[in-house]
């Protein structure tokens with residue numbers, strides 16, 4: 001058997017029974033890989049991640065995680081399967097402090113000492129949050145919130161982490177910092193699937209990538225090939241934003 005952490009085959013899914021937003025997606029992420037899914041607004045990137053996370057009804061195809069089917073697994077049990085997910089928006093509890101947000105991420109852990117140890121590991125990974133532990137997450141900058149959201153997801157000690165647009169709304173400097181952290185997290189042994197519009201920054205830390213359009217995977221290649229593929233650049237990458 002292959003060592004794929006995630007295997008998505010012919011996946012069809014949609015919010016209502018009548019409409020398929022995902023129209024047959026094939027994608028895999030090997031254990032220890034960082035894979036990025038690119039594509040224009042409305043391509044179905046968030047829907048793909050939400051479907052894998054058990055939040056959108058599957059109409060066909062299959063998803064397996066570490067060799068086990070995720071069919072019928074409710075979203076709240078995904079964490080028990082080793083899967084954590086950071087949504088595109090509303091990904092922190094704004095009224096709770098940074099530390100409380102992290103503790104929420106370990107809600108399945110009953111051992112208080114293990115939770116405390118996990119919190120300290122996260123403050124070691126994100127030192128800039130350490131002296132603001134008591135600060136409500138709603139008062140943080142976009143980049144800091146993103147770090148809290150990622151740290152909270154990691155509190156469940158997932159084997160696989162999915163990030164939906166981790167760079168959205170961040171300054172170029174913060175984008176670099178967040179992606180450097182994502183790379184560090186992979187090196188800690190976590191397999192990572194990223195959905196992004198900031199193709200350059202995401203591909204720079206990725207092993208491979210997919211380009212999604214209209215609910216189908218159109219291109220699959222190494223990160224390097226995608227970065228240097230003029231057709232991809234013109235159609236889907238930075239050019240679209242006119243910033244690069």
Ligand SMILES: Nc1ncnc2c1ncn2[C@@H]1O[C@H](COP(=O)(O)OP(=O)(O)OP(=O)(O)O)[C@@H](O)[C@H]1O
Pocket residue numbers: 015021039040041042043044045046047048088197
């Ligand atoms: N909750 C929902 N109910 C019904 N349709 C939805 C819902 N969320 C998204 N859609 C539809 O699914 C399609 C794909 O949306 P999705 O959010 O997956 O795109 P995306 O690639 O993540 O876009 P973006 O880059 O803007 O985040 C769109 O046509 C959108 O209108």
Ligand SMILES: [Mg+2]
Pocket residue numbers: 045046047088164165
């Ligand atoms: Mg999206």
